[in-house]
Amino acid sequence: MKEMYDLIVVGGGPGGAIAAKNAAELGLDVLLIEKRQEIGDPVRCAEGVSKISLSDHIEPDPRWICADLTGSRIYSPDGTMIEMSEEMSGGEVGYVLERKIFDRALVDQCAKAGAEVRVKTRATGLIMEKGVVCGIYAMHLGEEYKIRSKIVIGADGMESKVGRWAGIDTSLKPSDMETCVQYLVTDIDIDPNFCDFYLGNEIAPAGYLWVFPKGENMANIGVGILGSKSGDKRAIDYINKFIEDVYPDGRIIEMVYGGVPVRGPIEKTVSDGLILVGDAARQSDPITGGGIINAMEAGKIAAEVTADAIKRGDYTTNTLNEYETLWRSTIGKEIEYSLVVKETFVKFTDKDLNHLAQSLSNVNFYSLSLKDLLYALFKANKKLLWDLRGLFRDVVNNNFDFKYKKNQFD
Ligand SMILES: Cc1cc2nc3c(=O)[nH]c(=O)nc-3n(C[C@H](O)[C@H](O)[C@H](O)COP(=O)(O)OP(=O)(O)OC[C@H]3O[C@@H](n4cnc5c(N)ncnc54)[C@H](O)[C@@H]3O)c2cc1C
Numbered sequence: 001m002k003e004m005y006d007l008i009v010v011g012g013g014p015g016g017a018i019a020a021k022n023a024a025e026l027g028l029d030v031l032l033i034e035k036r037q038e039i040g041d042p043v044r045c046a047e048g049v050s051k052i053s054l055s056d057h058i059e060p061d062p063r064w065i066c067a068d069l070t071g072s073r074i075y076s077p078d079g080t081m082i083e084m085s086e087e088m089s090g091g092e093v094g095y096v097l098e099r100k101i102f103d104r105a106l107v108d109q110c111a112k113a114g115a116e117v118r119v120k121t122r123a124t125g126l127i128m129e130k131g132v133v134c135g136i137y138a139m140h141l142g143e144e145y146k147i148r149s150k151i152v153i154g155a156d157g158m159e160s161k162v163g164r165w166a167g168i169d170t171s172l173k174p175s176d177m178e179t180c181v182q183y184l185v186t187d188i189d190i191d192p193n194f195c196d197f198y199l200g201n202e203i204a205p206a207g208y209l210w211v212f213p214k215g216e217n218m219a220n221i222g223v224g225i226l227g228s229k230s231g232d233k234r235a236i237d238y239i240n241k242f243i244e245d246v247y248p249d250g251r252i253i254e255m256v257y258g259g260v261p262v263r264g265p266i267e268k269t270v271s272d273g274l275i276l277v278g279d280a281a282r283q284s285d286p287i288t289g290g291g292i293i294n295a296m297e298a299g300k301i302a303a304e305v306t307a308d309a310i311k312r313g314d315y316t317t318n319t320l321n322e323y324e325t326l327w328r329s330t331i332g333k334e335i336e337y338s339l340v341v342k343e344t345f346v347k348f349t350d351k352d353l354n355h356l357a358q359s360l361s362n363v364n365f366y367s368l369s370l371k372d373l374l375y376a377l378f379k380a381n382k383k384l385l386w387d388l389r390g391l392f393r394d395v396v397n398n399n400f401d402f403k404y405k406k407n408q409f410d
Contacts, residue, residue, distance in 0.1 A: 008149040010123040015278025015295030016155030021110035022303030030115040035122035040103030044258035051094030053293040066214040067096040076357030077200030077350040126165045133273030160280035174227030176263030181235040182222025184254035205229040206346040260289035264339040270320040286342040
């Protein structure tokens with residue numbers, strides 16, 4: 001078995017697959033390892049993504065698209081509903097995917113681009129020489145061996161260990177994480193074109209509950225609650241209550257447990273010979289918990305920076321810092337803004353949420369830009385204006401152009 005590569009990517013999720021594919025296309029000798037025996041299985045995701053951002057990375061394919069949505073509805077605790085077009089819904093609701101097939105299609109692309117893929121192969125440690133990462137220890141069918149590389153990309157998701165092995169602090173406190181439980185529910189009456197979000201401290205404290213259709217009579221119905229706000233009740237208690245109340249006849253055919261980092265990014269995502277991408281770098285959106293697109297964007301940037309570093313023969317932090325700069329000035333900005341909004345949102349009482357929803361219930365979201373929306377929000381909610389003044393100033397002055405979501409916001 002080959003023992004030396006330009007690049008080893010740890011983790012075959014969207015971040016790792018896109019990193020490996022792009023690096024192989026740029027001419028690098030790439031190995032992608034995945035600890036599971038099947039790519040994408042088991043799924044830990046509600047499977048919602050933005051159409052526009054996705055098509056930057058892969059051609060849409062009906063084999064992995066379960067629903068093509070036209071919008072979303074948000075329900076406040078008193079039942080006030082706000083309906084938004086897909087464009088205004090933010091990045092998470094364009095398609096509902098079948099991730100088992102989607103993740104495999106991404107890895108298929110990367111294999112076809114020339115990367116070697118090894119499944120059921122777990123990274124168990126990093127080879128480090130004088131503080132520089134220069135490969136991994138891998139375990140396959142009970143056998144441990146060394147594989148060397150010039151650079152390692154850690155795309156090992158929420159449970160990432162690669163960063164920690166290199167001395168990067170990736171730890172998460174309960175207040176940094178949403179605990180999620182989701183059922184795939186069938187035989188229910190839903191609108192297949194809309195996803196629904198429910199807010200409120202009785203429904204999902206400091207989080208939200210979602211209904212994402214997967215075809216005519218089936219949906220991912222899940223809840224995410226902030227670890228530090230859950231009290232005596234568990235996420236599963238909230239979702240069971242909702243199913244009992246709203247879809248009492250629904251049949252549960254799958255169950256998903258998982259955590260989503262909502263703390264915003266870690267302080268550093270590179271070290272000598274190492275780059276972290278996706279959930280491993282805590283790059284998911286702090287409000288929605290969505291991380292597929294950010295992982296893919298970061299994977300692409302990581303591949304480009306890796307190819308450049310290898311061309312120059314310099315794998316030190318100095319060179320790899322280009323990755324840090326590039327992702328922080330694009331997706332990182334959006335994450336920063338989301339973090340500000342999330343920190344305000346988690347303080348809202350049900351009364352605040354109702355007031356907010358009522359103040360927006362007459363707004364026509366189908367013909368509104370983000371700027372208009374912020375004006376409408378702040379006109380009706382002076383306290384919110386104060387809490388979110390930084391974000392408001394940046395958007396209004398166009399200091400930030402929402403590069404990755406420009407098509408949705410403008
Ligand atoms: C309940 C839930 C709902 C969600 N819903 C959405 C949603 O609707 N939309 C959205 O955009 N995001 C959603 N997310 C988040 C989304 O799933 C992640 O942000 C996304 O998968 C991150 O991609 P990634 O490539 O960074 O990591 P992952 O997809 O987690 O991939 C990491 C891979 O690394 C592998 N791995 C881990 N350790 C090792 C090792 N030591 N050696 C080898 N391989 C290893 C894992 O097996 C895994 O395959 C949700 C998450 C949860 C938990």
